[in-house]
Amino acid sequence: SPTSMRAIRARYDPYLQTRHRVEQLKQLGHSVDKVEFIVMGGTFMALPEDYRDYFIRNLHDALSGHTSNNVAEAVRYSERSNTKCVGITIETRPDYCLKRHLSDMLGYGCTRLEIGVQSVYEDVARDTNRGHTVRAVCESFHLAKDAGFKVVAHMMPDLPNVGMERDVEQFIEFFENPAFRPDGLKLYPTLVIRGTGLYELWKTGRYKSYTPSALVDLVARILALVPPWTRVYRVQRDIPMPLVSSGVEHGNLRELALARMKDMGTECRDVRTREVGIQEIHHKVRPYQVELIRRDYVANSGWETFLSYEDPEQDILIGLLRLRRCSPQSFRPELKGGVSIVRELHVYGSVVPVSSRDPSKFQHQGFGMMLMEEAERIARDEHGSCKLAVISGVGTRNYYRKMGYELEGPYMVKDLYRPGAD
Template sequence: MALKLKRGVNAKKEELTVMSISEIISELLKAVKEHRDVDLNKYCPGGPDSDFEYSTQSYTGYEPTSMRAIRARYNPYVQTRHRIEQLQQLGHSCDKVEFIVMGGTFMCLPEEYRDYFIRNLHDALSGHTSKNVSEAVYYSERSKTKCIGITIETRPDYCLKKHLGEMLSYGCTRLEIGVQSVYEDVARDTNRGHTVNAVCESFHLSKDAGFKVIAHMMPDLPNVGWERDLAQFAEYFENPAFRSDGLKIYPTLVIRGTGLYELWRTGRYKSYPPNMLIDLIARILALVPPWTRVYRIQRDIPMPLVTSGVEHGNLRELALARMNELGAKCRDVRTREVGIQEIHKKVRPSQIELIRRDYVANGGWETFLAYEDPHQDILVGLLRLRKCSPETFRPELRCRDDGDEDSDPRSSIVRELHVYGSAVPVSSKDPTKFQHQGFGTLLMEEAERIARNEHGSLKIAVISGVGTRDYYRKLGYKLEGPYMVKQLRK
């Protein structure tokens, strides 16, 4: 996610308004030259030059994750070891670990620093001291504590083929891309520094490479309005150019030290009243299709630091209550997953069936396979399968006899395989839980059947977390580049 607007060292806060195209290009070039995050947006707090000077980009330094990072002096190895120890002391099993690299646009940083950071994440799990990323990944794959995935926050303009290739080498499996709005005028007014078309292109490239795509969206931005906010989410879910796998909904917050704070202070911006915001979120959740997961609603910024915006810490809960009043139902992945249903509604699935949903998104044919109890609307496990489009650029995802880059690559890719419920340790089974009961294997068998018989694919690939590669080896897959690959027989 990008930073607040900064128009040079001597710019006054009252001058923080819309930047011209030449100014945006100048700032982008300056940021790249100085190896720092892109510093354009009006609304994002944090960063070395902000009012929260020891924080990372887009954070205040007072969030729980930020405070743990500060205590470790942002050392990736120390952060990882300390967090694992904390979770173990709380009684959690830590044989499966997922990393989320957050705090700005990671891919705009120098390659040397990025390699150091990723190398130390893997080394913290394996205990090995590696010389490079590939060595770190090799030992991490064999570690007792398995890295099941890495998520990296980025921007559409740092999500091109070069960046995607590097992130694959890190063991990254999921991307969080800052979108904020689907309106070109809003992207311009908030100085995003890229177009909405760049968002669509980044989604297409990312999914063709196998990544799961999570978008950050911000309702209540300046000059939008309630009706237009609702309309943009309807467009987001209905337009095949968007349709990400997941969503983080971050209603706009006014925080001191940002350009938006100056607009608010001078009366040129006003946040939605609490009830209006709750009603908007409720209506947005009613639009979410069953293959999309809403990961978060509202930022994890402490309320005392928020000047204007969200006034409740339980916005999702309030929105779901409002949905009940409206007679609507939220059918996103998170609401339906079996673990959430067991905790909140004290119900378990009684009759589990394989459910298939097909849709078009980002230039490709997507199939969402799931084991569900359709009568209670409970989700046990899911798989995301994509027929690779002709624009697929990874050589591992094209058949060897396919020399034409514009032709059908004749391959399919599994972008996600996930069985929900309480975590079960690796190589263990618990008949009262749903993990390690064979649902994953059944989903993979169905995906292979669809890829072979319907896609006409000659190979199927999986974007796998480094620590889960052995699972796919047992299913007949072999490592090819960053993917686990299997040849399909007719």
């Protein structure tokens, strides 16, 4: 991938990778005021602690220009940097998603986890030597969400001995069973890579991957199941070929699947399909038609509320907020004793809300503020929480300070005063 090639050119030096990329974007005419890091490829948390600290410290230092002695110092300077770190995503596995790993990642300024799940079937996880059980997957989702992380699952349809119907069924289970219900999804259909056990199975005809048409069908059926609070981050670009040995036409799998869905009369209502594009903001959004929409669901022993500002008629999403009432088992001291947490706040572009009803009220308030106010109200009046915490990108902390939040551990926190409570 281009990212891997850039990493190799920079000799995997995190500082140089970051500086080079920021400079390159500036030369292309982008203003680089916000940066999101994704630490991918391999299990970062399995590396030695001193190397991880060095790596994360350098990511933050590359933005702030400060030379830090440790992660905590790097994060402090990164908070004030002109180029803001709005989030860090770390790829991990259920066995590197235990409390100590989660606490380390909170210290790094990490806000989103990508967890390699691959399959929700115990027998499949066993056959593919994943080394973790399905129970470990549920456990890692629970711990991660209770610490405020967004959870993106990597799923791999078309593994051996599963078959189309069972592949579809596992996604129904994945989205409907409260023990799973990820915030996001990456779909990577199985790739047969030379030199693997799967390659041997494929060569001898014991493993047959789906035909391209069946794969497009499968992805179309999966996308139709995705709930409106889940974001499909990516579908593997190309139709996977056993090493391109069956000479099939390439194409963007997501686009092919969406086209197939049109024919089938189904639609994909995930976050990404509906989020407003930067270009569309000015000509598509009709601020007068925008409504606050609320969807509540249970996931991983917690009450989740997905709040969004949408134009329901066009099915366009302008901003979203994920609020969770932490389950009593939350292991973070900051989140014990009746605390709710905002796990994500994202507003697309700078749409200025208009209210015909009370023009004075909304004038100086963006959708982000309005979403936060509603989250505070739900946390206070419905959850009965005494505090609202936010997992915030390091560079976004000052935004929350302006709203009366202060840093407590890795979280931005605000006390909620309930009328009638002392």
